[in-house]
Each structure stands twice: as structure tokens, then as C-alpha cells.
Amino acid sequence: MQQRDGLIMGPLRDRDDATVAAQCRLHRMRRTLAGVATLDDPAVKALLDAPTYAVISTLNPDGSIHSTVVWQEVVDGALSMNSAVGRHWPDNLDADPRVTVLVMAQGNPYEYVEIRGTATATTDGADAQIDRLAKKYIGQDRYPFRAEGEQRVRFVVTADRVRHQKQG
Numbered sequence: 001m002q003q004r005d006g007l008i009m010g011p012l013r014d015r016d017d018a019t020v021a022a023q024c025r026l027h028r029m030r031r032t033l034a035g036v037a038t039l040d041d042p043a044v045k046a047l048l049d050a051p052t053y054a055v056i057s058t059l060n061p062d063g064s065i066h067s068t069v070v071w072q073e074v075v076d077g078a079l080s081m082n083s084a085v086g087r088h089w090p091d092n093l094d095a096d097p098r099v100t101v102l103v104m105a106q107g108n109p110y111e112y113v114e115i116r117g118t119a120t121a122t123t124d125g126a127d128a129q130i131d132r133l134a135k136k137y138i139g140q141d142r143y144p145f146r147a148e149g150e151q152r153v154r155f156v157v158t159a160d161r162v163r164h165q166k167q168g
Contacts, residue, residue: 024091036162037113039074044113044164047105048074051137056081057100058092066092074101078156079115082130085151093119099157110167117159126152 037044052076054072057065066090070081079101093099097118103112130152134143146152 004125008069012134019167025141034165037162039077039115039159039162041164044162045074047103047111047113047164050074052103052106054081054101054103056089057102058089059096059098060092071137072101073129073133073136075129075156080129080157081119081155081160082126082133083155084147085153088152088156090121093121093155099155101157105166108166108168111164112165113158114161114163115130115157116158116161119155119157119168121153121155123151126154129154133162 039045040049051074054070055067056070057067060066066089070083070089072079074080083098085143097120099117101115103113103115105151130143130146132139134136138144
């Protein structure tokens with residue numbers, strides 16, 4: 001048997017179970033490290049600074065996944081989204097703060113950033129944020145779809161994992 005990049009090459013029948021298990025762990029580790037990024041990486045930053053839509057996925061009370069399209073921005077180095085109190089995905093985050101956010105490049109869905117982490121809600125700065133997002137996404141100084149009496153809420157994601165992928 002020969003080795004290449006720390007992996008033993010040759011027929012599986014010539015390897016013991018411990019060697020095969022170790023190689024599988026090494027392969028998974030390399031695959032994981034290959035996609036690890038940060039929000040500060042230039043390609044990730046460019047993707048998030050552009051008016052690219054995000055898909056936020058939260059957990060419903062029955063354990064199923066709820067996904068919806070949202071506007072996003074990075075504030076003080078953290079991904080942030082905005083919604084209104086009483087909507088479905090914010091209610092899900094109140095019950096379970098785990099979240100996955102996927103942001104795809106316009107014109108190339110094979111370039112994307114995936115952020116997994118936990119979201120924290122605050123009403124502080126939420127009104128100003130929705131106006132900033134309206135400017136970024138639809139070119140208007142104020143968010144035009146606000147309902148009377150609506151309370152805005154801002155969500156900040158503490159990222160546990162950031163993965164950037166680009167093909168094409």
C-alpha cells in the first residue's frame with residue numbers, strides 16, 4: 001500500500017477497520033476545513049454587502065423547518081435581519097434561537113454563504129435598520145410596507161459556522 005496526502009491508497013480489503021475509520025475522519029475534517037470562512041473574508045463580505053436576498057431557516061414547534069426570504073445586512077461584524085413582532089419565523093426564534101441563513105449571489109446560485117448559529121432579538125435600532133434595508137434593497141429612504149402599530153424587531157446572528165462556496 002502507498003500513502004498520498006496522509007491517506008493510505010489501495011484496496012479497502014487490505015486496510016483494517018481502524019485505518020479506514022481514521023481515514024474517514026481525516027477526509028471529513030479536510031472537507032469541513034475547506035469550506036470554513038468568516039464574515040470578514042473579502043468574497044463573503046462582497047456577497048453580504050450587495051443587495052442579495054437571504055433565506056432564513058428556523059425550527060417550527062413540531063420540529064419541521066420553516067424557511068423564508070429576508071433582507072440582510074452585516075452590522076458590527078454580525079449578520080442581522082429584520083421582521084415584525086408576531087410573524088412566524090421570529091416566533092420560532094423566540095422558542096429556539098438556532099438558525100441557518102443562506103445568501104446566494106445574484107446570477108450564480110452556486111456561489112453562496114451559509115451561516116449557522118443562534119439569533120438574538122432586540123427592538124433597539126430595529127426601526128432604523130428596516131429603513132436602511134429598504135434603501136439597500138428597493139432604493140427607498142423609508143420602509144413603505146409598514147403596517148399601522150407594527151413593532152419591528154432586529155435579529156443578530158452569532159455565527160457558529162460560516163461556509164462560503166463558489167462554483168462557476
